[in-house]
Amino acid sequence: MKVVTIALNTYRESIRDKVLYGLVLFSIIFIGASRILKPLTIGEELKVTKDMGLASISFFGLLIAVFIGTRLLYEEIEKKTIYTIISKPLKRWQFLLGKYIGLLLVILTVVIIMTLWIYLVLWLTTRTFDVTLLLGIFYIFLELMVITAISLFFSTFSTPIMSGLITFMLYFTGHLTRDILIFAELTKSRIVTIISHIIYFILPNLSNFNIKGEIVHKVPLETAFLLYSLSYGILYTIFLLLLSVIIFQKRDF
Amino acid sequence: MISVKIEELTKIYKRLFGKALKAVDHLTLSIEEGEIFGFLGPNGAGKTTTLKMLTGLLYPTSGKAWILEKEIKEIEPKKKIGFLPEHPSFYQHLSARELLHFYGAIFGIENGKRKKKIESLFALVGLEDVADQRIHSYSKGMIQRIGIAQSLINDPELVILDEPLSGLDPIGRKDVKDILLSLREEGKTVFFSTHILPDVEKICDRVGILIDGKLVKVGSLNELLKEEIKTIDITLSEIDEQILSEVRSLSAECIVKDRKVFLTIDSTKKVEQIQRVICRSNCRIISIIPQLKTLEEYFSHLVTHKDNKNRK
Incomplete structure (x- = not known):
């Protein structure tokens, strides 16, 4: 229940942030602007609009996850708003999880607004309605869930600029x-192969969530791959949240 | 019952480069239920660090502390305390009402009860008219008032306030002092830090003085100041020249203004002598006021004494 209280409050506070309005407005203009490309897309208008729509959800979602995610904890500590919260009967993990869920709700709201807008643009321009697009958007959201966890993790011990840079790099x-x-296999060096395997397991494998091409070009997707990606996203997020809690638990304010 | 018990509490800030800083040094202190305890000390003495350790914002390096008989590392004592940090800050995009609802929800206070409590708190701190405005439009004094309101949302048994009087205008300070006194009347314990000493004298039952992380003195103001009379001010009128020269020789300071004589006497013995002189004349005594040693003087004496000792 306390997690929900923190989450709803984070949502209420973030949804009133002007930075968010700016980003949503830009994304809406961006998706609408796909109409400008019409003369270049003879016969492919539908695909281009879908492609640009999915790309903008992914891009603007990334910006929101990084810009708000990295500031989320830092500002609480810097502006001392955390003092009156941590001193209340609340466990630190509840606070952190609440903050994460709150931001995820903000991102979900933005994704829903953008999705509705894409469907509207598609309907107005091509009179089509494609349900499979929702699957692509769901996997973009899954990717944003991981990215938000990454930015939250870095913001437990680092400044917003630093956390932002690292999160973008990791993206x-x-x-x-x-x-x-x-590449490692091409080098045929054992050490390089071992190191690259370690890096491969530590770094988030975000290509698991990238099914935009398949969705736009109507290439069938394997259920096993989809299930694997889904569980990968959830587990990777849980792992990052656990690490964040461990660091946050030890912090002095 | 003991409201706060602190035993050998120590906090050392480790630095990556340079010497570690001992902010609080083996602090032992207890605060009785229902008293107003003033925690005094110059800047950097360790007052805020102590309060932050009690409220779970900082982890002690060593030592232990209990609030209402529960150890501070547990979540249980936090249910019964209210905390106002120094220069508090709140979510800028929320209104004061939304903010108090948020804090109330953390305590798990049911919605109907929460609404009533919030209304009474707005009345107490005088924010009824601006309760629905967003906090970014609030002045410093209003922020401090909302800070006090949030610290009382759970009807706490112990209220911990870090510099609640700093940054307020005289009216604001008076209001806060009145609130603190009303809390004592309700049977709550108030533990607050400050460096505004004249205010402490008026409201505190006991004070503790912290210098360089160490508790130097603790006790009631009467005990600390021992009602020591520093000087006695006597004002006379209708005095003739001969008597004036006699009393002048007995005074540490003598000022004649508007046909009145203002004397400052530095010992009670001399006061008796002056009284005898006056009795022989027709002069009128307007006032005799003993000047007690103030907390401010006592405090500066302690700090300079400690500084001199450190220099040696």
């Missing part, structure tokens, strides 16, 4: 982790 390398393994 980009996270989409290349499979390539790391391929």
Whole structure:
């Protein structure tokens, strides 16, 4: 119950943040702007709109997860709002989990707004309604869930700029982790292979959640892969939250 | 019953480079139920660190403390305490009402009861008219008032306040002092830190003085100041020249202004002599006021004494 109280309060506080309005507005303009590309997309208009729609959810979701996620704890500590909360009968893990869920709710709200907008744009331009798009969006949300956990983890001990930079770096390398393994095998060096395997297991493998191409081009997806990605996302998030709690538990304010 | 019991509490801030800082040094202290206890000390003495350890914001390096007979590392004592940090800050995008509902919900106070409590708290701190405005529009004094309100949301048995009087105008300070006194009347224990000494004299039952992390003195103000008379001020009028020269020779200071004579006498013996002189004349005594040693003087004496000792 206390986790819910913190989560709802985090949601209420973040949803009134002007940075958020700015990002949502940009994403809406961005998705709408796919119409500008119409002359270049003879016959492919539907695919381009879907592609741009999914890409903008992914991109703007990433910006929100990083910008708000990295500031979430730092500002509580810096502005001392945490003093009146930690001194109340509340366990530190409840506070941290509440903060995480609150931010996730904010991201979910933004994703829902963007999804509705994409469907509206698609309907107005091509008179189509594609349910499979929702699957792609669900996996984008799963990826954002992991990224939010990463930014929260770094913000338990680092400044927003530092946590933001690392999270962005992990986002980009996270989409290349499979390539790391391929390159390591090409080198045929045992040490390089071992190190790359370690890196592969530690870094988030975000390509697991990237099914945008398959969704847009209607390539069938294996259920086993989808289930594997789902459980990977959940477990990776739990692991990061546990690490965050361990660090947060030991902190002095 | 003992409300707060602190035993050998120590906090050392370890630094990556440089010497570790001992902010609180083997502090032992107990505060009785129902008293107002003032925690005094110059800046950097360790007052805030002590209060933060009691409220779970900092972990002690060593030592133990109990609040209402429960050890501070447990969650249980936090249910019965209210805490106001120094220069408090709250969520800027929330209104004061939303904020108090949030704190009330953390304590698990049921919605109907919470609403009533919040209304009474707004009345107590005088924020009824601005309760629905967002906090970013609040002045410093209003923030302090909302801070006090949040510390009382759970009807605590013990209220811990860190510098509750700092940054307030005289009216604000008076209001806060009145609130603290009303809390004592309700039987609550108040433990607060401050460096505004004249206020302490008026409201505290006991004080503890902390210097360089060590508790230097603790006791009631009467015990500490021992009602020591520093000087006696006597004001006379209608005095003739001969008597004036006699009393002047007995005074530490003598000022004649507007046909009145203001004398400062530094011993009670001399006061008796002056009384005898006055009795022989027709002069009128307007007032005799003993000047007691103030807490401020006692405090500065302790701090300078400690500084001199450290220098040696």
